[in-house]
Amino acid sequence: MVLPATPKSWYLPTKPHKFCPGCGHGIVLKALGEAIDELGIQDKTVFGCDIGCSLLSWNFFACDSIQTHHGRTTPVMVGIKRARPELITIGYMGDGGGYSIGSQHLLNAAVRNEKITVILVNNTNYGMTGGQMAPTTLPGQKTETTPYGRDPEITGYPTKGPEFVAALTSDGAYVARGTVSKYKQLKRFIKNALQNQIEGNGFSFVEALSTCPTNWRTNAQQTWSFLEDEMEKYFPVGEFKSPLGKGEK
Template identity: 75%
Template sequence: MQIQPAMPRSWRPETKPHKFCPGCGHGIVLKALGEAIDELEIQDRVVFGCDIGCSLLSWDFFNVDTVQTHHGRTTPVMVGMKRANPELIVVAYMGDGGGYAIGTQHLVNAATRNDRITVILVNNTQYGMTGGQMAPTTLPGQKTETTPFGRDPELTGYPIQGPEMVASITRDGAYVARGTVARPRQLKEFIKRALQNQMAGRGFSFVEALSTCPTNWRTNAEDTWKFIEKEMTRYFKVGEVKVPPELARGKGEREDG
């Protein structure tokens, strides 16, 4: 008998080990999603949509029907799918470039329309797949390939406050939270509640997940965790930002980092 690390039932064992870089946070986010799918017993109803960027590497990650789309376009694909078949539980999975840059109009309008979809957006402060360029989430002073001397807020602004923006443009039924791969159990709860909110047909559900990218950050393990836990949380507050009253009775209170 072979001993394997605990794997969510909804993961596809044939495609593991996965293709993400060592130390990448995507695996943790996808584990949280897999566990949430297992606990809610919705593997047969979920459709997972993944964007371009590192998130595309998850196209065969789950034993769940999956569609890999174009950069920024996962939100509209899942919106169109959900409206065509509301029985499906749809998840749009994307990075900060896909959600906050090239696909912002889709995110903003889906949120405004209160589309009954769940968006999970992985924020690792830069474009991973294309080699570490500045993203809307890059921290002031952070060095990337397109800000080699550090991001200058005078020239390129401050990190986008995604969940706060989504919270401000959605109606009461929306669920909005920011989790982090540094707290996997909390992240799983947020994702689970985002899925439950969609299942209840209440409204748009959005979880930003702070995540790690040691490859492009050029950090060792210690500095990686220091960056996500100390640096990123200076700009990105972890916790639930908007919770429909019906969901608020559960746990998941805001835990500012």
């Protein structure tokens, strides 16, 4: 049997990884690993991971990596980048960490056009803590804290992250939303986001739509259907802002 090649920047002693079967994190991290390899930045990359399922990536890469606190990865990466601009800093977080508890950091880092890259995995719930409502939970979606379905009258509508980041950032920022169902495109967005940091243009942000069959309580077919039919309808995929050439919608 021929196994698929693993990115050089993956840290093999921690493989196979610890994400649930069917989880999209592994796909996002594979795209990130290949992008790091192709850009040749492994030795100068500092990878910071948030609390939540993102945390399981803390020793995923053969890159210098730091755990932080829930929502606080963005300021830690800002501190590193401000101290050592020659390093490539990647903040990796979930929708809860980025859009809820750490939203003030994401928003202000975007406004300041901090030259860091943030990759945010949107799986419409808090996975690690057992499937509570996230800012990205879809209307009507059942979670542990919305057992009768999310009611926008009570909890508002899902946060559209790349849209708000795009609205806040100025020239030089890169903003995109990809999905684990379109791997090549997702990898291209992540690579662009890193290239944008390498060029020192501005804040770089990629949201990756992802899957959580454990907490969605879905089988393989339902999982993929929720991603492609529900999530991608609500959260449009594409580049929202790119100084690297013409944006792709």
